[in-house]
Amino acid sequence: GAVVSQHPSWVICKSGTSVKIECRSLDFQATTMFWYRQFPKQSLMLMATSNEGSKATYEQGVEKDKFLINHASLTLSTLTVTSAHPEDSSFYICSASRTSGSDEQFFGPGTRLTVL
Amino acid sequence: DQQVKQNSPSLSVQEGRISILNCDYTNSMFDYFLWYKKYPAEGPTFLISISSIKDKNEDGRFTVFLNKSAKHLSLHIVPSQPGDSAVYFCARGLQPTGGAGGTSYGKLTFGQGTILTVHP
Numbered sequence: 010g011a012v013v014s015q016h017p018s019w020v021i022c023k024s025g026t027s028v029k030i031e032c033r034s035l036d037f038q039a040t041t042m043f044w045y046r047q048f049p050k051q052s053l054m055l056m057a058t059s060n061e062g063s064k065a066t067y068e069q070g071v072e073k074d075k076f077l078i079n080h081a082s083l084t085l086s087t088l089t090v091t092s093a094h095p096e097d098s099s100f101y102i103c104s105a106s107r108t109s110g111s112d113e114q115f116f117g118p119g120t121r122l123t124v125l
Numbered sequence: 126d127q128q129v130k131q132n133s134p135s136l137s138v139q140e141g142r143i144s145i146l147n148c149d150y151t152n153s154m155f156d157y158f159l160w161y162k163k164y165p166a167e168g169p170t171f172l173i174s175i176s177s178i179k180d181k182n183e184d185g186r187f188t189v190f191l192n193k194s195a196k197h198l199s200l201h202i203v204p205s206q207p208g209d210s211a212v213y214f215c216a217r218g219l220q221p222t223g224g225a226g227g228t229s230y231g232k233l234t235f236g237q238g239t240i241l242t243v244h245p
Contacts, residue, residue, distance in 0.1 A: 013168065043232070050134065053169070053214065053235040102168055114233065116161075116168030
């Protein structure tokens, strides 16, 4: 149990376009989902925390207008990278927990974004 | 300000020997530390954790040591197996609100990761 999926697993897009990444909890309801980003040879950096039905909380330095997060249901959160640029190329990983900040995080497999 | 650091990008160990993965941290008082394992194209999976009120936690082949005075924790894997080859991340999270041992909760701060290769 506690499986989290991400779609797509990889995506290549042109500079200036928007890309949507989905994160789904397949066998449990996720009250809270987290979005992380990992650049090559660097650690996973938390971008934002989203609770179902409310606005996401963004970490310092993360542009909320550029990285749009929607957590409309208990099994789905989406991250949209708007007007993507090459510097947004990264590995994006989501995690989900059953309750608000008080349960284990289960991680998705990640999405590799390459912006040309 | 990197609060959790893994200074060794890679480690190579012979099968059957001990693997020691290290992690340093800053600015901690009552936190919770975890180790995650990650295979390529997969998300991190939880391995073992330790509360800052303890100095050791053991689970099978995995033992985590916490040296609070040195702000250092390490993961020992013994004996190492080829299937242990992966990227290992240390992370810091919030103190759990309930239950003993196991997992961490809330926001996680990760180190850069160490690639462990166990040779047959």
